Amino acid sequence: MSSNDTLERVERIAAGVVAEHAVRLDKEGSFPTEAVRALGEAGLLGLLSSKDVGGMGLGPREAAFVVERVARECASTAMVLCMHYAATAVIEKLGPEPVRRAIAAGEHLSTLAFSEPGSRSQFWAPLGTATLTAAGRVRLDARKSWVTSAHAAQSYVWSSKPLAGAEASTLWLVPNPTAGIRVTDPFDGLGLRANDSSPVVAEDATVGTDAMLGEDGGGFSTMLEIVLPYFNVLSSACSVGLMETATARTAAHASAIGFQHTGTTIADLPTVRAYIARMRTKTDMARTLWLDTIDAMEKGRADAVLRVLETKAAAGETSVEVVDLAMRVCGGAAYRKDVGVERLFRDARASQVMGPTTDVLYDFIGKAVCNMPVF
Ligand SMILES: Cc1cc2nc3c(=O)[nH]c(=O)nc-3n(C[C@H](O)[C@H](O)[C@H](O)COP(=O)(O)OP(=O)(O)OC[C@H]3O[C@@H](n4cnc5c(N)ncnc54)[C@H](O)[C@@H]3O)c2cc1C
Known part of the structure; x- marks a missing residue:
């Protein structure tokens, strides 16, 4: 897949479904479901996924051009894509193969769940916790203040304090839905109204230890x-x-x-x-x-x-x-x-x-x- 092919694909989607729905989505504050589906069908959700797992095997340049073209029509949709690419860059390097394959196939939207009311915009210092349970699983508790695509994403790249040690954070791949994790409020923003940047709470949510992305403390x-x-x-x-x-x-x-x-x-x-x-x-x-x-x-x-x-x-x-x-x-x-x-x-x-x-x-x-x- 060349850069030109990528640009042709995004041009068709941006000038078509993204432009068609942008004004309505902003008015309603509703999520760009149609555009995300079209981006997935065109392979563009898997732009950063390696060819080994069926992706396009492209890098930040092509991802940036795709986001820029979409943003000309709808910045909300572009920000959904921005969060997805930032999250999938992590998953592609540190995540499990089935999820990488699902992203490459355009069937999996991901996002970043970093910001918390306690550390606010200083997202590198999460206060949410991760605790090893007696059953050998990991219990997550946190309040996340904004998570773009909160309802629609199939996973969150989630930050917490580490299980052990004094490092600032550990990252997890948290499936959506997961019992104990809930989106608490709808997003009714001044701008980027269509990107569903809603608060998400984790209360006694458990994931496997294999949900860790990288090392404990390596966040x-x-x-x-x-x-x-x-x-x-x-x-x-x-x-x-x-x-x-x-x-x-x-x-x-x-x-x-x-x-x-x-x-x-x-x-x-x-x-x-x-x-x-x-x-x-x-x-x-x-x-x-x-x-x-x-x-x-x-x-x-x-x-x-x-x-x-x-x-x-x-x-x-x-x-x-x-x-x-x-x-x-x-x-x-x-x-x-x-x-x-x-x-x-x-x-x-x-x-x-x-x-x-x-x-x-x-x-x-x-x-x-x-x-x-x-x-
Ligand atoms: C539309 C939207 C979508 C978002 N999507 C996501 C998402 O998907 N995932 C996610 O994790 N987060 C997301 N966020 C959260 C975002 O990344 C920030 O965490 C959030 O906007 C910060 O808001 P706050 O009120 O906590 O800011 P505060 O931290 O209260 O900041 C208030 C002011 O203090 C300033 N400030 C803070 N620290 C310093 C410093 N060290 N030096 C100088 N000035 C400082 C800030 O620049 C700001 O001007 C989203 C936010 C918005 C608005």
């Missing part, structure tokens, strides 16, 4: 080495896709409408053209850093970690600036949802507060630049 290094690069690059892909659509819709709106009494368009105003120029420039700056981050990861460049930290902060913050400009240029029509930028304005904001949040990333980047230990 932090898996988060750092696998989850962080994938999540940051794919979250940036969401932001870049959103900005592309905001810029295109704003330019189209400004060129199409105008003042009958003067016979001029909104785009005839130099102020407006300067705003649109800023949108295009900011989008291209974020895109360029995002592509360079993928390049740094692929080549194992010395600056790869710095780039991974920078790209999410840059794309997330820039996307908020770009959608703010879209709302300004498109005027009152944007508030009425006529132009289709208001949903982007709401969706873009989540990136600032999704862990690692922009402010945490700035702290890490600042430490790196000042030659201080980052983590």
Whole structure:
């Protein structure tokens, strides 16, 4: 499967089923079931799965392009895919073969269940526990504050304190459903309304010891080495896709409408053209850093970690600036949802507060630049 084939497949799905349902899903706050099914049938849920288990055997570049294309139509669907790819990168390396095969076959959606109310956005320090039972199983107890695809996912990549030792965390592959695990509330968000980012509670839930992903206490290094690069690059892909659509819709709106009494368009105003120029420039700056981050990861460049930290902060913050400009240029029509930028304005904001949040990333980047230990 080549990159071109992948892009053709995602183009068909993004322009078709994703675009068709995006407005309704946002309005209802309902999950993109049709799009996830189509992505699975096209093999795209198994994009990161190795060919040995029937997957596409592709990497972060192709995953990022798929997420970016989907985000141009529906950021909620793109974030579902972002969480799935971040989770499946872990499962592909550390998970059991039957689940890897199910993912490759497009029959298994996964997600990350990291954030908790106790450690909040500092997801690397879970307070939820894992305890060995007398029966030799593992009991999980936790409150997870947001889990994207909480109802629809077939599994959660779940963080807890380790069974033993002083390390920060251990990761588990928790099937959904599992007795003792329940989604407590529906998600009624400001933005990304269609990604079912609901709280999940585990009370006396048990899994086998073989549900452990990697070593006991090895969660932090898996988060750092696998989850962080994938999540940051794919979250940036969401932001870049959103900005592309905001810029295109704003330019189209400004060129199409105008003042009958003067016979001029909104785009005839130099102020407006300067705003649109800023949108295009900011989008291209974020895109360029995002592509360079993928390049740094692929080549194992010395600056790869710095780039991974920078790209999410840059794309997330820039996307908020770009959608703010879209709302300004498109005027009152944007508030009425006529132009289709208001949903982007709401969706873009989540990136600032999704862990690692922009402010945490700035702290890490600042430490790196000042030659201080980052983590
Ligand atoms: C739509 C959506 C989907 C999500 N999906 C998932 C998911 O699938 N899985 C998952 O595990 N989580 C998910 N999350 C949770 C997300 O990753 C964050 O954990 C969550 O948004 C943090 O919210 P909070 O209120 O706990 O933030 P808080 O931690 O209370 O943060 C408040 C402010 O403090 C700042 N802050 C915190 N620590 C520092 C620091 N060290 N330095 C500087 N500033 C700091 C933050 O940047 C923020 O501005 C999702 C969140 C949203 C909004």
